[in-house]
Amino acid sequence: MNAILMAVPGFHGPQTPLDPAGPQALQIEHTLFLIFWITSIVTAIVFAVLASGVLRQHAKGEMPPAFEVDPRTERRATWAVGTAIGITVVLLFIMMISSFITSHRTAVLAKSASLSINVYGHEWWWEIEYPNEDQPNLIVRSANEIHVPAGTVVDIHGTSRDVIHSFWAPNIHGKKDLLPGYWNDLTLEVDKPGTWRGQCAEFCGLQHAHMAFNIVAESREDFDRWYLGQLKPAAEPQSPQAMHGREVFLSHPCVMCHTVRGTTASARVGPDLTHVAGRSTIGAGTLVNDRGNLKEWVANAQTFKPGSRMPPNPMPANDLSDLVAYLETLQ
Amino acid sequence: MRCFQGLGLALLLLIFAGCKRERRVFDPGTSGATPASATVLNEVSAGQAPPQRAPLAYQQSAYTVAEGKRLYQAYNCIGCHAQGGGAIGPALMDSVWIYGSSLEQIHSTIVQGRPNGMPSFAGKVPDYQVWEIASYVRSMSGLLPSYVAPSRSDHMSATVPESAKEKEHPGQENKQPVEGPKP
Numbered sequence: 290m291n292a293i294l295m296a297v298p299g300f301h302g303p304q305t306p307l308d309p310a311g312p313q314a315l316q317i318e319h320t321l322f323l324i325f326w327i328t329s330i331v332t333a334i335v336f337a338v339l340a341s342g343v344l345r346q347h348a349k350g351e352m353p354p355a356f357e358v359d360p361r362t363e364r365r366a367t368w369a370v371g372t373a374i375g376i377t378v379v380l381l382f383i384m385m386i387s388s389f390i391t392s393h394r395t396a397v398l399a400k401s402a403s404l405s406i407n408v409y410g411h412e413w414w415w416e417i418e419y420p421n422e423d424q425p426n427l428i429v430r431s432a433n434e435i436h437v438p439a440g441t442v443v444d445i446h447g448t449s450r451d452v453i454h455s456f457w458a459p460n461i462h463g464k465k466d467l468l469p470g471y472w473n474d475l476t477l478e479v480d481k482p483g484t485w486r487g488q489c490a491e492f493c494g495l496q497h498a499h500m501a502f503n504i505v506a507e508s509r510e511d512f513d514r515w516y517l518g519q520l521k522p523a524a525e526p527q528s529p530q531a532m533h534g535r536e537v538f539l540s541h542p543c544v545m546c547h548t549v550r551g552t553t554a555s556a557r558v559g560p561d562l563t564h565v566a567g568r569s570t571i572g573a574g575t576l577v578n579d580r581g582n583l584k585e586w587v588a589n590a591q592t593f594k595p596g597s598r599m600p601p602n603p604m605p606a607n608d609l610s611d612l613v614a615y616l617e618t619l620q
Numbered sequence: 621m622r623c624f625q626g627l628g629l630a631l632l633l634l635i636f637a638g639c640k641r642e643r644r645v646f647d648p649g650t651s652g653a654t655p656a657s658a659t660v661l662n663e664v665s666a667g668q669a670p671p672q673r674a675p676l677a678y679q680q681s682a683y684t685v686a687e688g689k690r691l692y693q694a695y696n697c698i699g700c701h702a703q704g705g706g707a708i709g710p711a712l713m714d715s716v717w718i719y720g721s722s723l724e725q726i727h728s729t730i731v732q733g734r735p736n737g738m739p740s741f742a743g744k745v746p747d748y749q750v751w752e753i754a755s756y757v758r759s760m761s762g763l764l765p766s767y768v769a770p771s772r773s774d775h776m777s778a779t780v781p782e783s784a785k786e787k788e789h790p791g792q793e794n795k796q797p798v799e800g801p802k803p
Contacts, residue, residue, distance in 0.1 A: 542655055542746055545695055558694040591647040600746045601653035 304486040306459040311478045313395040313462045320391045399476040402444035410454030410467040413500040414573040429519040432560030433502045433573045438512040439482045445475040458487030458504050479506035495596035501574025522551030523563050534615025537608045566619045583613045640680045652748035660740040661732040670728035678751040682770040688756025704760040713760040726754040762787035
């Protein structure tokens with residue numbers, strides 16, 4: 290039966306709870322299907338009994354006399370209703386116990402978390418931070434893309450910088466609200482390597498729908514390589530276009546909001562751009578990160594995401610293409 | 621009857637007057653989005669006169685004031701002026717205005733910079749955002765009309781909303797108190 294469901298579009302993909310990529314989503318899916326099948330079968334039986342009763346009475350073609358009580362029918366009815374209530378109670382208990390077991394199995398994972406990631410919700414993007422209390426030089430900051438080693442239990446430590454957001458990657462786990470001034474924890478584990486999409490699940494303003502993130506699960510070696518790459522400051526531009534692009538970046542309003550480590554730009558209002566070219570999307574999952582989109586986004590982000598905090602940046606065409614050439618060197 | 625008609629018309633006008641207050645312009649067009657520029661004030665240049673007249677949109681909208689409040693924090697105005705109370709820089713919530721209290725004068729103070737510490741933000745901030753910050757600076761001492769000052773923040777805030785701030789009457793523009801040379 291599950292095989293039939295899997296063939297329907299929407300039942301598998303990077304953003305659905307029906308295609309689990311980790312043990313917790315698998316548990317949740319089990320409970321989901323258990324409840325789905327119990328309630329579907331009960332609904333089918335109830336409607337079948339109802340339909341048969343209506344059709345039988347309809348076939349007789351007469352209204353039954355009121356309050357005519359036959360003791361035998363009465364006894365049968367008592368038995369039938371009593372059995373139905375008994376079965377209902379048992380089924381509800383089965384669903385409740387299944388829900389308990391799921392809650393326990395997803396929660397017990399928190400004890401074995403070996404990697405902690407801070408997530409800050411912003412209007413309308415995600416700030417990602419790999420903290421390191423002992424060695425601040427090993428802190429990595431990124432945006433809208435969370436890299437995790439596959440098979441490792443990760444603790445997502447989240448809060449909000451403005452309004453309430455909700456962190457939700459349906460293939461991996463349930464939702465967790467990010468509240469301003471309060472920290473919430475969500476433990477998760479991704480088993481299948483790949484890119485899984487998440488979305489803000491609490492209405493947070495005009496561009497709530499354009500507030501997505503990716504969870505990239507990769508092997509331990511790939512993760513370590515990525516992490517070491519993120520620690521490096523921005524690469525020195527080599528081509529004359531990229532060198533001029535950096536001048537444009539540092540002499541325009543970009544520096545009021547963005548950081549590029551290794552340069553004087555160090556504002557924390559918008560996403561850290563030190564390794565922006567290594568990310569697959571821009572504008573929190575709004576656009577694919579390629580040269581054309583980057584150009585349009587820098588020139589006027591308001592056409593894609595009206596109300597976002599990125600102001601339009603009118604500038605001469607060659608300045609813009611050099612700027613984008615520079616951004617593309619930030620691997 | 622005539623009286624009711626007049627009342628209805630007045631109410632209708634009032635409703636339309638309220639519309640602009642919440643109007644949100646996300647893309648101010650090329651002229652507003654270019655970085656604000658002006659001759660930077662320094663030892664050589666005496667700066668230039670402030671712009672003639674602020675764009676009307678920035679004098680009537682509660683949204684621009686709320687945006688200005690956000691940018692005031694984001695662009696680190698609070699680093700020197702605190703939440704208006706002043707620290708390294710002068711207080712902004714009192715009735716003392718060294719370089720003028722009009723929207724245009726505040727705009728040119730931000731863009732040109734001022735002696736003894738106020739840096740110039742020419743070329744760094746889009747023009748429309750400078751207007752937004754300037755209108756927020758005015759709201760801090762209650763200089764905005766009550767139909768413009770926001771009654772709530774777009775963001776969480778523990779401070780008094782701008783519309784509830786007591787209006788200060790600067791009257792004659794106060795001169796900066798000049799102290800004698802220190803020994």
